[in-house]
Amino acid sequence: MSAPGVPAAAALAGTAAVQDGGGVQLAGALDAARLALLRDLKLAFRKRGQLVQPLAFFALVTMLFPLGLSPELSRLREIAPGVLWVAALLASLLALEFLFRDDAYDGTLEQYALSGQSLTALMFAKTAAHWLLTGLPLALVAPLAALSLGAPLAALGGIVASVAVGSVALSLIGSIGAALTLGMKRSGALLSLLTLPLSLPVLIYGARATQLAMSGATPLAPLELLGALAVLGVTLAPIAAAAAVRISLE
C-alpha cells in the first residue's frame, strides 16, 4: 500500500529544484501540484466502484422525500431545491472521507508534508482532484434527481451550474474539517458537526439558485454568490487545510 506513496514523494522531491528560488520554486510547486492531482485521479480510477457511493447516497436521500411525504410532483416541486441541496451536502460530507483517508493511512500525507513542496499547493491539488471525482459527478447527477422531484427541463442548466460551483466550495470547506479530524476513528459525526455550519451559506445560495431556476427566473445572483464563496474557498481553504494537516501529523 505504500508503493504508490514512495514514488510520488520521490517525484515531488525531485521537482524541488534548488537553482534560483522564486520562479523555480513556483514551477516546483505547480509541478508538484500537478503530480499530486494526477496521482489522486489515477488511484481513484483503480477503485472506480467507490466513486459511485456518494452518488448513490445522493440519489437515495432524494428518493426518501417522495416516499416520506407525498408522490405528488406539485408538492415535491416546492421542496425540491431544499431536498436537492440537503442531499448534496450530505453526499459531499460522505465523500470527504476519501480525501485524506488513504494518504494518511499509507504515509503519503507525511511525505507531502516533509517533501519541502508547498503543502498548500498540494492541498489545493488534492481538493481539486476530490472535486473532479465527487463534486462534478454530483453536478451531473443532480438534474436527474431534480427531474424526479418535478423540476422543469428548462431548470436543469441552472441546477447543474449551481451544484457544480457549490460543490467546489463544499470540497474546499470540507477539506479543513477532514484535515483536522485526520486519523480519528469514527470521525463522521464530528466531521459533520465541524463542516455543516461552515457550509450553510453554500446551502442557502445553492437552494436559492435552484429555486429560481425551477421557477423560470435567472439564477445568476445566487450563482455569483456561490462563485464568490468558491473563490474565497480556493484562496483560503488550502492554506487552512495545510496548517491542519501539519497539526494533525505532529
Added chain:
Amino acid sequence: MRAFLDMGGYAAFVWPAYLVTLTVVVLNIVWARRALSRSRADARRRLDRRGGEP
C-alpha cells in the same frame, strides 16, 4: 409583592427565563471551581508519584 411575582401576567415566561440564566451563571462558577480543584489534585498526585520531585 404579588404583583411583582405576577409580572403583569407574563410570570410563566419571565421567571423561567431568569431561572435558566441564574442556573447557567451558578453552574459556570461551580464547574470552574471544580475544574480547578481537580487540576490541583491531579498535579499533587503527579508530584507524589514522582516522589515530590517534578
Added chain:
Amino acid sequence: MTWTWFHRLASPPYVYALAARLTPWFAWPAALLIVGGLWGGLVLAPPDYQQGDGFRIIYVHAPSAWMSLMVYTTMAVAAAVGLIWRIKVAHAVAASCAPIGASFTFAALVTGALWGEPMWGTYWEWDPRLTSELILLFLYLGYMGLRAGIEDTQRADRASALLAVVGVVNVPIIHYSVTWWNSLHQAPSVMRLSRPAMPSSMLLPLLMMLLGFTLYFVAVLLVRLRSEVLARERSASWIREAVSA
C-alpha cells in the same frame, strides 16, 4: 517595558498566581453590578408600554446573547495568539472560554424563546438573529468536540485553535447569508427590538447587567484558566509550591 509585561503573561506560573489575585477584583464588582442591575430591571424600571412586564426578560436575554458573542471572539483571539506565537497560556485561555460561551449561548436561545412566545406568539422563529445564535452554538459544540476527540493536549490546542480562527472568519459570512435568506422568505422579522430609544430607567439596568456579566466572565475565566494552565504543565518545579499552598 511593555515587552516584559507581554512575556510575563506567557509564563504559566506568573499567570497562575496573577489569576488567583485578580479573581476577586472581577468577581465582587460583577456581583454588585448584577444585583444592582437586577434590582433596577425587575423593580425600578417601569413596565413597557407595548410588552408590559414581559420586556424584563431582556435583562437576562441581552447579557446572555452578548456573552455568547464576546466569549467566542475572546476564544478566537486567544486561539489565534496561541497558534501564531505558540503560547500555551493563550491556548489555555481559549480552552477556558468554550464551556462558558456554549452555556450562555444556550441560555440566550432559551431566554429568547421564552421572550418570543408571549410577545410574538412563537417560541421559535427562523429569523437571522436566532438562527445565527443557534449556529453559534454548533460552532462551540464543534470546537469542544474537536478538543475532546484529540488526546494529545498540544495537538488538541492547535487543531481547535485553527478551527476557532476558521470559524470566526466564517461567522460574518454565515450571518450575511442567513440574513439574505431570511429577507427573501419572510416579511421583515417580527422578533426585532423595534422600539424608540429606551428611557434611562430601562437602559441603565441593562448596561449594568451587560458590564456585570462581562466582569463575571473574566472572573470565571480566571478560575478556569488556572486549572487549564496547571493541566498543561507536565513537569515544572513551580507546581509543587503552587498546589500545596
